[in-house]
Amino acid sequence: MSVPLYQLPEQQPSVWQPTSVEEAMQLKHKWGDNSVLISGGTWLRTRWENGLSSPPQHLISLARIPALAGLTIDNLGHVHIGPALCLADLMDNELMRQRCGLLVQACSEIAAPSVRNLSSIGGNVMTRTGDLIPVLLVMDAQVVWSDGQKERELPLKEWLEGPHFTSYEMMTRIVVPTSEPEQVSAEMADKGHSYEFYLKVGRREAFTPSVVTVAGSLRIEADGTLAAIALSAGGGSAVPARFKELEDAVTGKLLSKEVLQTLHKGVSDDFDAVADDYAGVAYRKMTAANLIVSECYKAWRKGGGAYAPRS
Template identity: 55%
Template sequence: MSIPMQRLPEQQPSVWQPASVKEAIQLQKQWGDAAVVVAGGTWLRTRWENGVSAVPQHLISLGRIPALKSLSMDERRVVLKDGEHELMGPLYIRYGPLLSLSAVMTSELTREHAPLLLQACAEVAAPSIRNMATIGGNVMTRTGDLIPALLVLDAQVVLSDGGQERKLSLQAWLAATADPSEIMTGILLPLQATTGESKSCQFYLKAGRREAFTPSVVTVAGELTFQPDGTIASAKLAAGGGTAIPARLTQAEALLTGQPLSKALLKKLHSVAYEQCAAVPDDYAGIAYRKTTAANLIVSECYKAWRGSKGGGADAPES
């Protein structure tokens, strides 16, 4: 979709291409609200074309900062003592925020260690858009479809003030007010140690107004870990969609943890998930529809995960 001629600004925005994060932050401070930091620009362009946001006077492109396009394994290790055993602490995959979604999807690190993120990326827009859209841009919108998956994966964001970097959980970052004096320089995914005694199942679902290439009405993600007897050892659930800020469903997680799955528990899960899911209405879907859809998807996927943990048996949970 192109901008109608009558809506084109009299003067196109100035495009700045800083060579470092420090320089980008200096430009951001210099221009203030008249400037917008841009990565792939796919989300910003739709907002400008739909009249949601005004075209800014200045665009600060991060495309010339090589470090923001990197993808690496964090080699720092922490030795933890557990009785007589020494365990290696989790490593991290570090995604540069300017990595395109296509680059994230084709990475062997993603395929091996973060298949849930790969699945979420595959649900975003069309392939041509995924070649331009970036993982950092999706997160920076605070409503991106990748965020529920990243929340379930316990992602952290790395922020820089041009001098020093700091880490913050994605969940905490979403709950805080954005600091204009910082730029996101990394997204970290911890690699969790696995044991042979438990089995984990992950899921990601996006419901839209049509089957493909559509904005989300609801996105849900989850990870359930089961003990050999079918008891839920741990649960991670997250939901978002539309213009709602995604969040972990901590009450639903607490409800499931330590419990064997049952029809009564699934019914209660639906109620708790419905209450905790954030939803913002628009012209296409109201709050009740979004919350009901999210709760339905979560209950359905938890049941499927339970069946998978039992070897695919058809037996329903006991009431």
């Protein structure tokens, strides 16, 4: 069993450094609600400093558990991301750039380099409002949890929608289905094209809560048919979500002005925005709808199908 790395002055937490998931969960069971599992700690520290929550008596650091900072790809082409990986390391990884380019882009738009050197992808997800979540939702990411003895895998979408997590479990992997990077060729162009996007709107570029964050992925056939679409939105205190019913309603249709209007109304109606000191609900809904439809319009024009606008 670990011993405290050091004991801070009175009323400050003890810091523990387990070397395995099993050991970390033993410590969590021992200290219970008086402890917190911590990786980069950037979000938690902000909450403590702003008085939104109190520091616990014990911090259980995940820094010395190698399995939580790994990055691998399985024989199905799924990328397994350790939740303790910092955003800067994800951005610098060649596998991530090739297979998960949209996620790399999203990482680059969070805070500043000094923060990205500490912030972990798992911590961003654990906030339930992180700006990486819309991208992970569009990518159909799964999250793997462990109680120290056994693991279970759950779609990120389901975890966000309900109480599928207890304080005596920890995230051990984020699994992202991917495929081989496409080779641009005339033959592929004849079969259609793919388009993906990530946009974050805030009052300034960094160090401020996002007003709206959207992500999307489209597959458009050569004739303009919308073969597949995935859309999500979040921002501020809103829990990001996919627009599954809306996606199903437009899939298989020719991308057209009418479909874009359907998408705009659907996003505006279904986005569960939350007001704060930065912006109201109506503004966030309209912004999310405008951003998503603007990107879908770009994808439409890029395809150059029979019904795509020429100017």
